[in-house]
Amino acid sequence: MRFTTQAEYGLICTLHLARFGAAGPVAAREMAEKEDLPADYTEKILRRLRQAGIVTSVRGVSGGFELARDAREISVKDVVEATEGSTFEINCRQHPVGAERCDTTHDCSIRPVWYALRTKIDELLDQIRISDLLEGGEVGVTELIDITWQDHGDTNLTMER
Amino acid sequence: MRFTTQAEYGLICTLHLARFGAAGPVAAREMAEKEDLPADYTEKILRRLRQAGIVTSVRGVSGGFELARDAREISVKDVVEATEGSTFEINCRQHPVGAERCDTTHDCSIRPVWYALRTKIDELLDQIRISDLLEGGEVGVTELIDITWQDHGDTNLTMER
DNA sequence: CCGAATCTTGACTGATTCACTCCGGATTGA
DNA sequence: TCAATCCGGAGTGAATCAGTCAAGATTCGG
Numbered sequence: 001m002r003f004t005t006q007a008e009y010g011l012i013c014t015l016h017l018a019r020f021g022a023a024g025p026v027a028a029r030e031m032a033e034k035e036d037l038p039a040d041y042t043e044k045i046l047r048r049l050r051q052a053g054i055v056t057s058v059r060g061v062s063g064g065f066e067l068a069r070d071a072r073e074i075s076v077k078d079v080v081e082a083t084e085g086s087t088f089e090i091n092c093r094q095h096p097v098g099a100e101r102c103d104t105t106h107d108c109s110i111r112p113v114w115y116a117l118r119t120k121i122d123e124l125l126d127q128i129r130i131s132d133l134l135e136g137g138e139v140g141v142t143e144l145i146d147i148t149w150q151d152h153g154d155t156n157l158t159m160e161r
Numbered sequence: 162m163r164f165t166t167q168a169e170y171g172l173i174c175t176l177h178l179a180r181f182g183a184a185g186p187v188a189a190r191e192m193a194e195k196e197d198l199p200a201d202y203t204e205k206i207l208r209r210l211r212q213a214g215i216v217t218s219v220r221g222v223s224g225g226f227e228l229a230r231d232a233r234e235i236s237v238k239d240v241v242e243a244t245e246g247s248t249f250e251i252n253c254r255q256h257p258v259g260a261e262r263c264d265t266t267h268d269c270s271i272r273p274v275w276y277a278l279r280t281k282i283d284e285l286l287d288q289i290r291i292s293d294l295l296e297g298g299e300v301g302v303t304e305l306i307d308i309t310w311q312d313h314g315d316t317n318l319t320m321e322r
Numbered sequence: 323c324c325g326a327a328t329c330t331t332g333a334c335t336g337a338t339t340c341a342c343t344c345c346g347g348a349t350t351g352a
Numbered sequence: 353t354c355a356a357t358c359c360g361g362a363g364t365g366a367a368t369c370a371g372t373c374a375a376g377a378t379t380c381g382g
Contacts, residue, residue: 091166101197208359
């Protein structure tokens with residue numbers, strides 16, 4: 001199981017706009033060149049990000065793309081869902097293993113595993129914002145996530161231990 | 162992102178053996194028929210489970226497959242890794258987005274996200290054992306996982322709250 | 323108002339993966 | 353010996369992936 005290049009490119013583009021987009025819209029071609037990504041494909045990804053409301057586009061000569069909102073308000077989950085369509089797909093619906101077995105009326109002890117997994121994945125990806133990836137580099141982000149995911153919303157937990 | 166049918170079939174087969182395998186080895190064809198799975202494909206999956214040491218096989222006329230160890234000692238992660246090869250693949254190695262960018266010497270703030278996600282996924286799938294899926298049905302398993310995943314190994318936490 | 327730069331949409335394509343099937347063989351019990 | 357089973361690997365059609373390409377719409381500078 002893996003994410004396709006679209007999620008990766010989507011994050012790279014969003015991150016690029018968060019870094020360099022303050023001065024005004026960045027052209028897709030320029031972004032692709034700077035990030036060393038295939039130009040036409042980059043345009044396609046940016047289109048998806050726009051359709052999802054993550055970036056806005058300006059047409060015309062000095063047009064390009066900008067973040068639609070603050071980087072703190074854009075999660076990795078937003079970008080992944082925009083580019084891949086979903087974070088973790090439950091097979092029961094789109095790729096059922098036999099119509100009967102995967103019907104919701106049929107009792108299946110495996111199904112809760114996939115739902116739990118999806119919840120877990122979404123929780124993590126939703127916690128991580130584009131702003132978190134902007135500074136601190138790889139080491140900084142690693143430390144940040146380490147803290148974040150031991151938290152689960154109970155802020156006293158770490159201190160009490 | 163999703164798991165292929167192999168993970169699903171792998172779980173179904175392992176679960177089948179946990180349920181009905183006590184009396185002796187179950188033939189692949191018989192299992193496929195009872196579980197309504199494609200016969201040849203089922204054999205292939207069982208082969209992978211055997212190669213991973215999850216099941217053992219007995220050849221000859223009344224041969225078949227049995228669990229290699231107690232169902233409590235087999236996690237969903239074991240089965241997924243056996244059938245799919247891995248739980249969550251980090252693209253940086255197998256599907257790098259440009260050799261330079263994904264080189265380990267290059268600082269990449271996105272990489273920690275994928276590593277954190279893999280850790281999360283593995284944690285959950287490792288906690289859930291085949292024995293957990295045997296009884297209680299879909300509702301029972303859902304409740305069990307709900308409890309399990311709020312635990313994170315700190316057993317006092319739930320009580321103290 | 324023309325043309326260059328840009329975004330927009332959708333069709334198209336080669337490579338890979340998925341979800342199987344098929345076949346020839348090895349092993350074992352009756 | 354023979355039938356039932358497992359074993360290993362090759363083969364196959366369909367879907368998905370990772371892009372490309374072409375034709376059009378929009379905007380700005382001159």
